Amino acid sequence: MSVFGMAAQNDSIVTRVASNTSTYYGVHGNIGINSICASNLTQHNKPDFGGGFYISHMRGSLLMETGVNWTTRKLDLTGFIPQYTGITSLKKSLNYIDVPLKLGLAVKFFNRDTQKVSTIIAPHVGMYVGCLVNDYLDGFRRWDVGGKVGIDFYFSRIKIGFDYTRGWVDINKHIDRHVKTKSFDFTIGWTFATHIAK
Numbered sequence: 001m002s003v004f005g006m007a008a009q010n011d012s013i014v015t016r017v018a019s020n021t022s023t024y025y026g027v028h029g030n031i032g033i034n035s036i037c038a039s040n041l042t043q044h045n046k047p048d049f050g051g052g053f054y055i056s057h058m059r060g061s062l063l064m065e066t067g068v069n070w071t072t073r074k075l076d077l078t079g080f081i082p083q084y085t086g087i088t089s090l091k092k093s094l095n096y097i098d099v100p101l102k103l104g105l106a107v108k109f110f111n112r113d114t115q116k117v118s119t120i121i122a123p124h125v126g127m128y129v130g131c132l133v134n135d136y137l138d139g140f141r142r143w144d145v146g147g148k149v150g151i152d153f154y155f156s157r158i159k160i161g162f163d164y165t166r167g168w169v170d171i172n173k174h175i176d177r178h179v180k181t182k183s184f185d186f187t188i189g190w191t192f193a194t195h196i197a198k
Helices: none
Strands: 002-006 013-017 021-037 046-059 062-078 089-105 107-110 117-132 143-155 158-167 180-197
Touching: 021 062, 021 158, 046 180, 062 117, 089 143, 143 180
Parallel strands: 002 107
Antiparallel strands: 002 013, 021 046, 021 180, 046 062, 062 089, 089 117, 107 117, 117 143, 143 158, 158 180
């Protein structure tokens, strides 16, 4: 596969074959909007936040990324029928440690003068596995699994990302309303180490 770069001596865009493999190590923080997909239940959008570290591996134009994240999600569910559930609302903070796996395309832009990579745009799809670390589960399942789609931008050592995440698992085993998480997150990170193999 090929990547796109700016030629050093002219303004044309040329296709280059990327012969190098790059690995980026960094830390990041995120803030977003969390909601719930649930039958007959309502939740207004709530903030979520978190942080962690990432390892981004680029082989040519193929991106693979993983890491470990801490994420806090706020629940504020209404719409329960008391005679069936015994409650009318449910408020809770869910704290997860999750491991994502993303696959994508790394489109690289090169500096005209130095011929080094200056910007990388990386659309991606992926999934995550989350472990609920609350002391008391209160009917919530320990594990959550879901998918994600988004795009990342690498500017030198700065990484900026946008992700939409959707859970696949009914996270509450006592409420028959198929409660699944979904969120839209903005992430900013700092790459503290880079390894380039020629």
